[in-house]
Structures are given as C-alpha cells and as structure tokens.
Amino acid sequence: MPGRIMVGVDGSAPSNAALGWAADDAARTGAELRIVHALDRQPYSVGRFPDFGQWNYLLMAASRVLEAAEAAARERQPSVPVHAEVVEGTPAAVVQEQARQADELVIGNRGLGGFAGALLGSVTTQVAGQVRCPVVVVRADPPERVGEVGVGIDDSDVCGPAIGYAFEQADRRGARLRLIHAWQLPVHAFAPEIAFDVDEVRAAQRAVIRTRTAGWRERYPGVDLVEDVQSAHPVEALTGAPCDLLVVGSRGRGAFGSLLLGSVSRGVLHHARCPVAVVRPAEDAGGREPRAAVRESR
Structure with a gap:
C-alpha cells in the first residue's frame, strides 16, 4: 500500500486535475497526500540588478497556489491527511528530488510554462522517465469514467x-x-x-x-x-x-x-x-x- 502520494501543482488546469486524482487515490489507499509547488527564481534572477522585492512577490504567488491546492484537496477528500510545501528550485529537479520520499507521484501532462499545442510538457517527460516510484500523468480533461x-x-x-x-x-x-x-x-x-x-x-x-x-x-x-x-x-x-x-x-x-x-x-x-x-x-x-x-x- 502507498504510504505517501505526492502531487506537483502549479495552478494550471492539468495540475488541478492531477490534484483531484491524487486526493482520490489517497482516499482509496489510506495514504498521506503531499502537495508540492516548485518556486523557481532563476527566470527572474539578473545578477547585475537588485531584487527590488521581486522575491517577495514570487513567494506570495507561490503561497496562493499552494493554499488553493490544499483547500481543494481537503474539500474533495476531508479524511485524507494533507501536507503542503513550497520548495525552491526548477520544477523538474524539485519533483524528482521530492519523489524520492513518495510511493506514488501524480503530475499534470503539461504545466503553465508549456507550449500551447504540446501534449506533454518537458518536465512531465523528464520526470516520468527518471522517477523510480509509479508516476501517474493526468490531463486537464480526462474522459468520463467507464469502470x-x-x-x-x-x-x-x-x-x-x-x-x-x-x-x-x-x-x-x-x-x-x-x-x-x-x-x-x-x-x-x-x-x-x-x-x-x-x-x-x-x-x-x-x-x-x-x-x-x-x-x-x-x-x-x-x-x-x-x-x-x-x-x-x-x-x-x-x-x-x-x-x-x-x-x-x-x-x-x-x-x-x-x-x-x-x-x-x-x-x-x-x-x-x-x-x-x-x-x-x-x-x-x-x-x-x-x-x-x-x-x-x-
């Protein structure tokens, strides 16, 4: 039985669908749900210029994404224990590292940074190929259940x-x-x-x-x-x-x-x-x- 199910969230529609899938699977298996949001400062870091408070804005935005995800998971499956955390780093590196402590990883098929027409994001492709635990990839619009x-x-x-x-x-x-x-x-x-x-x-x-x-x-x-x-x-x-x-x-x-x-x-x-x-x-x-x-x- 999985003891900990991890889901990566970024506020995108696929990650929201992955969150719901992970919460439901945690309820079925009795596992803890761990929600992780990667906070990547690299695209906003320019060495020659001062910060001007950008980091605080990034932290606030990340906190809002995480709080919304945690609230959605608790509302969907109130009996599931939930732990939510913001981790600094690139999304692929954060997910791979954090998944070392998970029995199952759930992610969306593409995140906010993906190209509009791409079926799979680069993070999803990389993570699905390297993480040792089972990786479940969820789309934003999964079909109706057929049992x-x-x-x-x-x-x-x-x-x-x-x-x-x-x-x-x-x-x-x-x-x-x-x-x-x-x-x-x-x-x-x-x-x-x-x-x-x-x-x-x-x-x-x-x-x-x-x-x-x-x-x-x-x-x-x-x-x-x-x-x-x-x-x-x-x-x-x-x-x-x-x-x-x-x-x-x-x-x-x-x-x-x-x-x-x-x-x-x-x-x-x-x-x-x-x-x-x-x-x-x-x-x-x-x-x-x-x-x-x-x-x-x-």
Whole structure:
C-alpha cells in the first residue's frame, strides 16, 4: 500500500486535475497526500540588478497556489491527511528530488510554462522517465469514467510491477481490469510466402497473458478480468481501450530523460486521453513484483 502520494501543482488546469486524482487515490489507499509547488527564481534572477522585492512577490504567488491546492484537496477528500510545501528550485529537479520520499507521484501532462499545442510538457517527460516510484500523468480533461483499468502486458519481466499496480488499482476501485497484449506477425523479407496459423498465434499470445498474471490472479481473485489480445501496434492497442487508467511498464534504459521511458510508454503518454501510470521496476527488485503488493498478500 502507498504510504505517501505526492502531487506537483502549479495552478494550471492539468495540475488541478492531477490534484483531484491524487486526493482520490489517497482516499482509496489510506495514504498521506503531499502537495508540492516548485518556486523557481532563476527566470527572474539578473545578477547585475537588485531584487527590488521581486522575491517577495514570487513567494506570495507561490503561497496562493499552494493554499488553493490544499483547500481543494481537503474539500474533495476531508479524511485524507494533507501536507503542503513550497520548495525552491526548477520544477523538474524539485519533483524528482521530492519523489524520492513518495510511493506514488501524480503530475499534470503539461504545466503553465508549456507550449500551447504540446501534449506533454518537458518536465512531465523528464520526470516520468527518471522517477523510480509509479508516476501517474493526468490531463486537464480526462474522459468520463467507464469502470475499467487497462494494463499493457508483454513477454518481458519488465511489465511485472505494472501488472501488480494495475491489479491493486482495479481492486481498490472495484473496476474491471483489461489485460492488453498486442502482437504483430513477423514479416520475412526473404521468404514472404511463409504462412502463419493465426489462431495458433493468438492462443500463444493468450498464454503469455495468463503466465504473466497467474500470481496476481491468485492475490486478487475478486478482480473481474478481460483478456484483450490484439494484432496491432502496442500504442494503438493501449490507447484505443476505453479506460479510467492505463498502466504501462518502462524498460528504464538510456542515459537521458525521455529515453528511459521506452517508445511504447512515450507513445501512450502522448496519445492516451485518460490518466496514464508509468511503473518502472524498482532498483533492487530486478523486475520482480512491487513490494507494496507483496506486503499486502502476506
């Protein structure tokens, strides 16, 4: 179970939606809600000129954003313990550092400083690729609820923590869990005449789902499951499913921000209309099941 859910706020519509999502999830899980606003003085710092009280104005503005967020969270979920704080630094650095103490991070898909037509802000892309805890990215206008959580499943060990997170979310919400596995027939450039038994391939792909989810089915027997096997690109299969939440794993490879996400998780973050949770394997878990779910099963 998450002990602390952190949400980054800046007063934008996506961050307000993220705040609501985080408060609701904290109420479902019994977690503490920590609201953080990053106060970045760098754009206003000019070394050759005196401050003239600008810092005080920045502090006042930050305090107003934080107070509004805290009031909204308490009104939405009065039973949730809330801690709110202004932290000085660039938004990406503040969120990454503060998320070290969180069990889940919730952020808007873009903040006040983003370009009008951008689907994802630079902070969101960087944070989602580098933070170790699950990161939930929320848009300003999520679709109406349908009572379903979706999770992407492949034949690698990387998706294990994502599957566990999805089962837990579905169980807490009383939602159906859609197990989404996309496959594409290989194309042999030098032997295009090779034929495949599509029914046999589809059966093999369903076996992948059942193998990957066997342990979680035992832990959460009350979760209603739908096996969704599609011959499609993974991003297309995932974003085409009507869900309240999409959960994807991330391979966690690469040296720079968004490269840590992997092409599928990046594509889902760009194209999904519903909130998306990116769940990376814990550093000491080696791709095994998340510790929160293991504790609950004991």
